[in-house]
Amino acid sequence: MQITESVSAPAKCWSCGEEVADGQPFCGSCGKVQPPQPANYFAMFGLPPKLNLDVPALEKQFYRYSRKLHPDVHARASQQEQEWSLAQASLLNDAYRTLKSPLDRTKYLLRLEGVQFEEDRGPNPSKVPADLLEEVFELNMQLEELRQNQKMGEDDPQLRRDLEGAKDQFATQLSALDEQVRSRWSAWDEAWQENDEAGKTVAKEAMTALLQRRSYLQNLVRDVDQTLGGS
Amino acid sequence: MADERVVGIDLGTTNSLVAFMQGEKPVVIPGEDGVNLVPSVVALGPARDGARPAMVVGNGARTTLLGAPERAIYSVKRLMGRGVEDVAEELKFFPFRLVEEIQPGEVLRIRLGDAEFTPPEISAHILRQLKRNAERYFGAPVTQAVITVPAYFNDAQRQATKDAGRMAGLEVLRLVNEPTAAALAYGLDRQKEGIIAVYDFGGGTFDISILKLHEGIFEVIATNGDTHLGGDDIDNLLIAIALDDIAGDQGVDLRQQPEAIQAIRQAVIEAKIALSSQSLAHIDIQLPQGGRYSRELSREQFEQLIQPIVARTLAPCRDALRDAGLTPDQIGEVVLVGGSTRIPLVQRLVSDVFELPRRGKQPRTELNPDEVVALGAAVQANILGGGSKATEDMLLLDVTPLSLGIEALGGVVAKIIQRNSTIPASASESFTTGVDGQTNVAIHVLQGEREMAKDCRSLARFDLKGIPPMSAGLPRIEVKFLIDANGILNVSALEQRSGKQAEISVKPAYGLTDEQVESMILDSFDHAEEDIHLRQLVEARNEADTILNALEKAPSSPAWQLLEPDERTEINALSAELSVLKQGDDLQALRAGTEALDKATHRFAELMMDAAVSSAIKGQTMQSAGDNLGQGPTAPHPIAQAEFIERK
Numbered sequence: 001m002q003i004t005e006s007v008s009a010p011a012k013c014w015s016c017g018e019e020v021a022d023g024q025p026f027c028g029s030c031g032k033v034q035p036p037q038p039a040n041y042f043a044m045f046g047l048p049p050k051l052n053l054d055v056p057a058l059e060k061q062f063y064r065y066s067r068k069l070h071p072d073v074h075a076r077a078s079q080q081e082q083e084w085s086l087a088q089a090s091l092l093n094d095a096y097r098t099l100k101s102p103l104d105r106t107k108y109l110l111r112l113e114g115v116q117f118e119e120d121r122g123p124n125p126s127k128v129p130a131d132l133l134e135e136v137f138e139l140n141m142q143l144e145e146l147r148q149n150q151k152m153g154e155d156d157p158q159l160r161r162d163l164e165g166a167k168d169q170f171a172t173q174l175s176a177l178d179e180q181v182r183s184r185w186s187a188w189d190e191a192w193q194e195n196d197e198a199g200k201t202v203a204k205e206a207m208t209a210l211l212q213r214r215s216y217l218q219n220l221v222r223d224v225d226q227t228l229g230g231s
Numbered sequence: 232m233a234d235e236r237v238v239g240i241d242l243g244t245t246n247s248l249v250a251f252m253q254g255e256k257p258v259v260i261p262g263e264d265g266v267n268l269v270p271s272v273v274a275l276g277p278a279r280d281g282a283r284p285a286m287v288v289g290n291g292a293r294t295t296l297l298g299a300p301e302r303a304i305y306s307v308k309r310l311m312g313r314g315v316e317d318v319a320e321e322l323k324f325f326p327f328r329l330v331e332e333i334q335p336g337e338v339l340r341i342r343l344g345d346a347e348f349t350p351p352e353i354s355a356h357i358l359r360q361l362k363r364n365a366e367r368y369f370g371a372p373v374t375q376a377v378i379t380v381p382a383y384f385n386d387a388q389r390q391a392t393k394d395a396g397r398m399a400g401l402e403v404l405r406l407v408n409e410p411t412a413a414a415l416a417y418g419l420d421r422q423k424e425g426i427i428a429v430y431d432f433g434g435g436t437f438d439i440s441i442l443k444l445h446e447g448i449f450e451v452i453a454t455n456g457d458t459h460l461g462g463d464d465i466d467n468l469l470i471a472i473a474l475d476d477i478a479g480d481q482g483v484d485l486r487q488q489p490e491a492i493q494a495i496r497q498a499v500i501e502a503k504i505a506l507s508s509q510s511l512a513h514i515d516i517q518l519p520q521g522g523r524y525s526r527e528l529s530r531e532q533f534e535q536l537i538q539p540i541v542a543r544t545l546a547p548c549r550d551a552l553r554d555a556g557l558t559p560d561q562i563g564e565v566v567l568v569g570g571s572t573r574i575p576l577v578q579r580l581v582s583d584v585f586e587l588p589r590r591g592k593q594p595r596t597e598l599n600p601d602e603v604v605a606l607g608a609a610v611q612a613n614i615l616g617g618g619s620k621a622t623e624d625m626l627l628l629d630v631t632p633l634s635l636g637i638e639a640l641g642g643v644v645a646k647i648i649q650r651n652s653t654i655p656a657s658a659s660e661s662f663t664t665g666v667d668g669q670t671n672v673a674i675h676v677l678q679g680e681r682e683m684a685k686d687c688r689s690l691a692r693f694d695l696k697g698i699p700p701m702s703a704g705l706p707r708i709e710v711k712f713l714i715d716a717n718g719i720l721n722v723s724a725l726e727q728r729s730g731k732q733a734e735i736s737v738k739p740a741y742g743l744t745d746e747q748v749e750s751m752i753l754d755s756f757d758h759a760e761e762d763i764h765l766r767q768l769v770e771a772r773n774e775a776d777t778i779l780n781a782l783e784k785a786p787s788s789p790a791w792q793l794l795e796p797d798e799r800t801e802i803n804a805l806s807a808e809l810s811v812l813k814q815g816d817d818l819q820a821l822r823a824g825t826e827a828l829d830k831a832t833h834r835f836a837e838l839m840m841d842a843a844v845s846s847a848i849k850g851q852t853m854q855s856a857g858d859n860l861g862q863g864p865t866a867p868h869p870i871a872q873a874e875f876i877e878r879k
Contacts, residue, residue, distance in 0.1 A: 090655035090713055093653040
């Protein structure tokens, strides 16, 4: 998907009639808050949909925009402007929060590209990555044993240590995955710059696969945490 | 529209304050008694024939608390936005007299004497007292306010506070988190840059907030806390020990005797306060039923006793640091807020958790910890009221303290807005139907960090109604959740396939409906009367001022010497009397006093007039004679000058 194609024709400022750039939350000439549009977080900050991003510059811009959009600034404006300010400020905050986090930024971009993640549904046995099958099987056995112990009011320190160990190991894998995702950013950015559809697809699929594995591991860690914490 | 002053209010567990921005500086507005702190105690006044008893707030109510505890209530903030099943713990320690038949999910009702009140109504009486104090101070009505709440207050507690404001006749422009308000007061000199932590340990609540300060922007990075942890808990511990002692030594069980408990409470609070500056305190209580309780408490013993309570504040500090992704040595300054931070042990433990001693630093305490929150509220009130030189460029970016979620299959919570998200924040979720032709979908919204719905705080159950009948799974209802800048949740829904704005009925858990709040607005008739009274009072004061100002320079006027000694004595006595009346609220007396002084100075005014005319004849221009009349020793009657000009 091309971000630039998905945005409608330039709008006019409701107050001064000047053109407002695509996705811009306020008018460039008179500074008035504009009615909220379907949001594209990159466009909101006037950024191309690339993954390598200057976070300190983003923060600066976030502060600058906050001074224009925050409801406090419009506390004495008309009811309508106050409503727009609330909507735009929440969009701005959501956009900033998403873009400043490497993981959320990547997922957001992939979602814009039509990727769907299954991450919120918990581990799905049919989708266990092949190379993790054995480990996951063993882990689930241990978790089950721990739950049984907890029901009986027993404690097996060795089992707890094993699970803590497994958790640490998964956590290490998680940060390794983060690094791998990050290493694909440039491939995407370059393909986007060159308008290289094939290159974009390759980068996209690679990142999606990594992120799906990541969310699988993340859920495992959460399960272990919950079971350990529940005793 | 006249530029009305917006005030900042700290509605505290123990004390409440109102402040406003005077020029470049926030100042606290004292009450009628000249004291800045209004104790958050509300009492039902003595019964009056035929009329409902009046409500007493503050120090007056404190007297009732000792003499007739069943007619008074303190620490009502602990009950705001809570249900009967939340407060079991509180009821063990606080003499709250709840109405018996309250069901889970219902708003609490408290009995004072034979009347019943909800917690927001009690708070509204405190707010109205503060509003009156401000109106007396300004001599003008006050209808808009910023009110502070603990950062860790949930949606229901915030809504209850906002409702209280409305009942008191105040438009609540913003709810501001207490530690953030304190940071605003500290950060007024805009040189401040870097990361600070605000540790706010008050009477009933504990908050920790970590902020980044940059060019006037106050960005909260993380917040944590405990809305039921404060100085009250220390008091209750000491009371419990005293009751045990008395039971052991004297064989008397005072647990069911509210008067005795209040006497003990007062004594242990005094001891607690003394131990912040002394190493030994004496507790000596004359028990209402005769007998005496007397013991000494050293600071060491005291610290040992309260250590577990104070230590409960440390885990939230560490959690906030973790959420902010910071280590203790990245915190540049730690600001202490709330009366309980005067306790030396608290200061030591906070210093340790932020590793201040190792870095050669000390916590910041230069602003009065009881007042700093109100001062910060005044700063935010000024920003919202249009700003001033002192507050230009200042902007507060706060966060939501708790994650927002929706109950999913199996009672699991799906988080849609994470805690510590900058507010306003929003999230959209799609819902569909599970049965063919289904026209309603129920949504359960929760707040909290736990995985299961039963462990989180239920905020509301929504019914999405009027969904067009379709096959199961076909409708797509887009629900938008928006947490506004007050930290309060707003919900709207849209059925996407039909494009219809779905009708949503919201049933707040533990909240009052709009209609209920409307019906509880404090006597609006009484209020209108009060407003008129206030305006008349202001006018009468102005009139008194005019005459008194004019008389101030009278003794240096030649006309003064022409008066009989008796006349001079009378004028002096009457003007002294009027100066006193002017401070009070008695409109009739004030008018009578002004009239009496006016009458007594009538001959003086005439003599002045003659003097002015004769000096004009002596060669002074009429113009300068008229000028003199305006500034110098002059007739006390505003009308005199007009008469003079007429003669011209």
